[in-house]
Amino acid sequence: MAKGVLMLLWEIFHSPTLMQIVFAWDPLPISLADKVVSVVFDQRRIAPTSSEALVFVVADLVGFGIECSALGALVGLLRLGLVRRPHIAFR
Numbered sequence: 001m002a003k004g005v006l007m008l009l010w011e012i013f014h015s016p017t018l019m020q021i022v023f024a025w026d027p028l029p030i031s032l033a034d035k036v037v038s039v040v041f042d043q044r045r046i047a048p049t050s051s052e053a054l055v056f057v058v059a060d061l062v063g064f065g066i067e068c069s070a071l072g073a074l075v076g077l078l079r080l081g082l083v084r085r086p087h088i089a090f091r
Contacts, residue, residue, distance in 0.1 A: 007057055022060075029063030 006025075010018040023030050036059040041052045048056070 004061065007061065011057065026064060026067070028067055029060045032063040033057075033059035 006018055006022050009015075010022065033056045037048075037052055037056050040055060041049070
């Protein structure tokens with residue numbers, strides 16, 4: 001949620017400080033988004049197009065979702081061995 005708010009604020013104000021906070025906070029999805037944009041779009045321009053910026057933001061948020069899902073699955077797997085669930089008998 002917080003990353004989505006930071007990305008929305010960056011889209012509105014285009015502050016380099018906000019992007020530095022996002023990159024320092026969570027660098028893996030930013031790297032993924034950068035690679036996706038470099039594969040899909042031609043990088044020989046001075047400034048990115050609006051569609052390129054939109055794809056970057058979407059790929060960053062998708063990468064963050066993948067990262068959160070993987071972390072949640074890992075925590076769930078680790079909890080399986082540690083937490084005993086009560087057995088419910090059906091009659």
